Amino acid sequence: MFLINCPYCGERDQSEFSAGGEAHIVRPKQPTELSDNQWAEFLFMRKNIKGVQFERWNHSHGCRKWFNMVRDTSNDKIHAVYKMGEKPPIK
């Protein structure tokens, strides 16, 4: 169990949240001009890093808002939490 600082509600238990996968994946502007491989790359391929990763999370049992998180997947240390649409506060 660990705590997550929801940017809207404050610190809450991890069980109130759902993970939403890798963050900052930009949808291609013209999907029709892509090959199947390029489209599959956008749709399915994720980095799944061991270490610091940029992720989307949802406070599903609280305010139900989506937000971004920088988390070390090897030890669950959370480096930053920031709202949707905002730039990552660290590199």
Place this chain on the structure above:
Amino acid sequence: MPNWNSAIKKIDINNVASVNVKHHSELFISEVEPIMKLNVRGKSRDFLSMIGKILNIILPTEANTSTTNEHITALWLSPDEWLLFKNNVTNRGTEETIIEENLYKNISQKKLGSVTNVSDQFVMINIQGQNLYELLSSGCPFNFNDFKNKKGAVSQTLLNHTDVIIYNEEINKINLFVRRSFSAHLWSWMNDSARFI
């Protein structure tokens, strides 16, 4: 008044009379019914001022807080979502329709936001007593240390794996909102757990 059935009353097989009220040694748990509940969503300044004009209430913009006037209470659920409920059990038939239609006309139809009647979606349960937070903490990951001394505080969290909205009405007195389909289960769980605290 339209037909209204408690989600809780019919499920207690041991106690047929007034089973939506339960006394424990230091706890009193009761269903508050029937009560009007409305969910409102919106972001704009016009939305906030229109709600204020119609209901004479300022929606809280600070997280985990509420505002109240003599008739109605507004709970913060998210930066653009609130739960409104009447402070008193009312004749839902007429009064509720008037408020809902007024809001619908001036908010939904003018595209300022959305208004949803959730009177039958949520069941409101009142819990009072000194051991109230021990009961909640036996099935809830939320830290009640600050919450319990802050009148008007609001939290959405999990209680026994069930989504709930908890409102601190007074010291050692809360109102809990739970979805109707989960309410009978949560009711049994609360009354079972209350035996051990």
